[in-house]
Amino acid sequence: MKVSVLLLVVLSTLSGCIVTQVKPWEHDVMARENMQLEHDELIDAMDEQNYYSKEASFGGKGIGGGGCGCN
Amino acid sequence: MAATKKNRRIKTALSIASCSLLNAVAFAEPAFQVNEVDNSILDDTEFQASNMLYAEDQRVIINESVLIAKKELSDEEFIKATFTADIMSGPSPNGLPAIKNPEQADTFTSPSGTIVTPRADQEQTFEFKDTRGAVNLEWQKPLSRLLKTTSGVSLSYEYDYMSLGISSAWSKDTQDRLTTFSTGLAFNYDMIKPVGGAPQPLTPTTNEVEEKYKDKSEIDLLLGVTQVLTRNTLLQINYVANYKTGYLTDPYKLVVFLKSVDLTPVDINPYYHEKRPDKRVSHIAYFNVLHSINEDVVKFSYRYFNDDWGVSSHTAETRYLKKLNDRTELQLKYRYYNQQSADFYHYHLVDGAAPSIDVRDIVASPTDLKYVSADYRLGDLRSDTVGIKLTRYFPDNDARLDFRVDRIINRDNNKRFETVRAWVVQLVGKMSF
Numbered sequence: 360m361k362v363s364v365l366l367l368v369v370l371s372t373l374s375g376c377i378v379t380q381v382k383p384w385e386h387d388v389m390a391r392e393n394m395q396l397e398h399d400e401l402i403d404a405m406d407e408q409n410y411y412s413k414e415a416s417f418g419g420k421g422i423g424g425g426g427c428g429c430n
Numbered sequence: 431m432a433a434t435k436k437n438r439r440i441k442t443a444l445s446i447a448s449c450s451l452l453n454a455v456a457f458a459e460p461a462f463q464v465n466e467v468d469n470s471i472l473d474d475t476e477f478q479a480s481n482m483l484y485a486e487d488q489r490v491i492i493n494e495s496v497l498i499a500k501k502e503l504s505d506e507e508f509i510k511a512t513f514t515a516d517i518m519s520g521p522s523p524n525g526l527p528a529i530k531n532p533e534q535a536d537t538f539t540s541p542s543g544t545i546v547t548p549r550a551d552q553e554q555t556f557e558f559k560d561t562r563g564a565v566n567l568e569w570q571k572p573l574s575r576l577l578k579t580t581s582g583v584s585l586s587y588e589y590d591y592m593s594l595g596i597s598s599a600w601s602k603d604t605q606d607r608l609t610t611f612s613t614g615l616a617f618n619y620d621m622i623k624p625v626g627g628a629p630q631p632l633t634p635t636t637n638e639v640e641e642k643y644k645d646k647s648e649i650d651l652l653l654g655v656t657q658v659l660t661r662n663t664l665l666q667i668n669y670v671a672n673y674k675t676g677y678l679t680d681p682y683k684l685v686v687f688l689k690s691v692d693l694t695p696v697d698i699n700p701y702y703h704e705k706r707p708d709k710r711v712s713h714i715a716y717f718n719v720l721h722s723i724n725e726d727v728v729k730f731s732y733r734y735f736n737d738d739w740g741v742s743s744h745t746a747e748t749r750y751l752k753k754l755n756d757r758t759e760l761q762l763k764y765r766y767y768n769q770q771s772a773d774f775y776h777y778h779l780v781d782g783a784a785p786s787i788d789v790r791d792i793v794a795s796p797t798d799l800k801y802v803s804a805d806y807r808l809g810d811l812r813s814d815t816v817g818i819k820l821t822r823y824f825p826d827n828d829a830r831l832d833f834r835v836d837r838i839i840n841r842d843n844n845k846r847f848e849t850v851r852a853w854v855v856q857l858v859g860k861m862s863f
Contacts, residue, residue, distance in 0.1 A: 381608055385661045388722045393751050393759065396656070396666060396718070401480045401496060401858050402819070402834060408494075409484055409854065413840060415769055415808050416735035416743040418670050419716030422650035423582050423597030423616035 472863040474502035482856040489555070489850065490520040506572045514586075516562035521555035525683040525704060525804035527778050527847070553848050556682065562588045576603040580614075593620045599652065612654040612668075619647045624681035631679055631705030632797055646676025666718040674710040679703075685804040687796050690782035702796045704803040706774070712737040727751040740773035741808065757825070763817035763836070768843075772808040774801035777846045788844075806850075810843035817854075832858040 388394060397403075403420065411417045478498040485491045493516070500510040564586035572578040577600065584595040599614030622628070622644040629635070654668040687700040718731040733745040747765040754760055776791045779802070793799060819834035836854035 381606075381658050381661050383607075386607070386658075388662050389658055389664060391722070393727050393753075394664065394720055394722055396664075396720075399819075399832070401478055401498065402832065402856060405480070405482050405494060405496070405856065406836075406854075409838075410767070410813075413807060413838075413850075414743070414767060414811060414813060415739075415741045415772065416712075416714075416733070416745065416767075418650070418672060418712070419668055419714040419733045419735070419745075420718075421668075422599065422614045422652045422670065423584065423595055423618075 470863060474863070476500040476502075476860065476862040478858065478860045480856060480858040482854065484852060484854050486520070486850055486852040488521070490518065490522055493517045506570065506578060508570050510566075510568040510570075512564075512566040512568075514562070514564040514566075516560075516564075518562070519557075519559040521557050522682075523806060523847075524554050524556045525806075526554035526686050526701065527804075554684075558682075560588050560590070562586060562591075576605070577601070582616075590623050590625055591620065592623075593618060595619075597650075608658040610656040612652065612656070614650070614652040616650040616652075617647070618649075619645065620676075621645045622677055622681070628677070628679075628681050629703040631703050632799065632802065633703055634699045635684065635701045635703065644677035644681075646674060646678060648672060648674040662722040664720040666716075668714075668716040668718075670714040670716070672710075672712040672714070674712075676708060678708060678710055679706045680803070680805060683803060683805045685776060685779055685796065685802050687779045687781065687793075690780045690787060690792070702779075702802070704805065705799075705801050706803055707739065707801055710737055710739055725753040739808075741769060741771070743767060743769040757823045759821040759823070761817075761819040761821070761834075763815065763819070765813075765815035765817075767811070767813035767815075769809075769811040769813075771810045772803065774799070774803055775808040776802055776804055777809070777844075778804060806840075806842065806847040809847060811840060812843050813838060813840045815839075827861065828863070829859070829861040831860075832856075 392398060407417075407420065476499075478496070478500075480494075480496045482494045482496075483492070484494070495515045497513045498510065500508055502508045564584065566582060566584040568580060568582040570578060570580040580597075580599045580601075582595075582597040584593070584597075586593040595616060595618040597614060597616035599612060601610050601612040603610050623642065624644070628641050628644050649672070651671045652668060653670075654666065656664065656666045659665050681703075683704045684701045685704055687702060713736050715734045716731065717733070719729070721728045721730075727750075729747075729749040729751070731745075731747045733743075735741070735743045735745070745765070745767045747763065749761055749763045752760045752762075777788065778791060779793050779796050779799075780787050780791050781794065782792065796802060815836055815838045817834060817836035819832060822831045824830065834854070834856050838852045838854065840850040840852075842849070
């Protein structure tokens with residue numbers, strides 16, 4: 360828990376330091392399909408399911424979605 | 431309504447105009463496609479279909495088919511339905527290692543009713559066959575220009591398992607649209623009906639079953655922020671807390687009790703049912719960066735996982751998307767995963783010390799332990815994945831096709847359980863109207 364909070368604080372601070380002002384007319388790169396967080400939505404979802412059923416760790420990208428009795 | 435429709439068209443036009451700065455030919459054509467099918471019932475609908483094969487060498491094979499239908503209702507408002515069907519089969523490890531002199535131990539019936547005959551040459555497995563059907567519904571709705579909410583329900587059904595879930599998430603953009611704050615809550619209720627009943631934990635396999643049905647529930651809390659760092663760089667940071675309570679034991683997993691001298695079974699029935707705590711609290715920190723280099727993209731993510739079972743892990747993944755031409759993209763992936771075992775993980779239990787035996791595996795009797803599991807997924811696990819994906823865009827039809835192949839290798843950091851190797855092959859098609 361402590362490590363997670365510390366990590367978040369460090370990363371948030373770091374991101375605050377390196378943010379540069381991006382003008383509205385400079386959002387073209389962010390609008391590109393391959394720059395979207397959900398670019399590989401279905402592949403990512405299936406990977407999550409595969410790793411969830413084969414490792415003791417899970418989650419991080421989002422919440423919900425349902426469980427399974429994975430073997 | 432007319433104004434909303436107009437706004438949507440303006441937004442579509444602006445998006446296309448932005449993209450066309452980079453790719454004038456490929457992205458200009460869909461503007462005409464949108465207008466052509468404007469009166470169709472499929473207008474503003476997107477479909478995705480996928481088939482994935484997950485195949486472990488000599489073990490489990492899973493075939494998963496998914497269909498997603500997403501209907502845009504108005505600007506930033508949509509409903510999405512996901513239908514999943516899985517077919518799973520093959521031998522799955524039951525926690526028992528290869529043992530010497532297996533003839534000294536009797537055959538036994540696993541909780542699923544399978545007769546298991548211990549073998550000397552390899553880890554013990556049980557054959558299983560199951561199907562799973564799942565439905566997820568999601569509704570995203572903007573509450574204001576900068577605030578939107580997403581609600582979801584999910585249902586998953588297997589022969590011996592059923593899961594019900596609800597979730598709600600909110601995200602808020604800042605005025606400059608460079609920062610998004612997110613939060614969400616999810617609740618899941620699972621019912622487990624082990625084949626043959628749930629066994630009495632920490633007892634030999636011959637014992638009677640404890641109960642027919644078991645259940646568990648879990649809650650997720652998410653806090654996240656997404657920040658546009660520069661024109662080319664996007665950062666995402668999430669914190670997720672997960673709380674599980676109820677039947678967290680695996681009814682199909684066993685642990686063996688051996689003599690220390692030569693690792694032969696202590697008696698004729700040395701197989702005990704595992705037991706895990708009935709509560710688990712996990713914390714997850716997730717960090718994700720996307721950086722564009724010309725038209726290529728580099729993605730890097732890191733996850734730290736920690737829970738009160740003693741499990742902690744580091745996951746790092748990097749992807750490189752290379753644009754080969756206007757319509758084709760290649761992606762290379764590497765994922766590293768390293769896990770420290772749960773406090774109650776034992777490869778096997780041993781009656782007395784021996785030079786090669788891990789000290790914590792030594793017990794006078796399995797019933798002396800509060801919790802025990804020999805499930806390799808709770809062990810000191812290292813996993814590596816390499817993958818390649820090819821994407822083909824069809825801008826004339828606002829469609830896209832993805833094909834990927836991954837190779838996963840799971841191994842024991844202590845070189846005790848057998849290495850598991852798996853192939854993942856997946857084809858995904860996406861089309862918008």
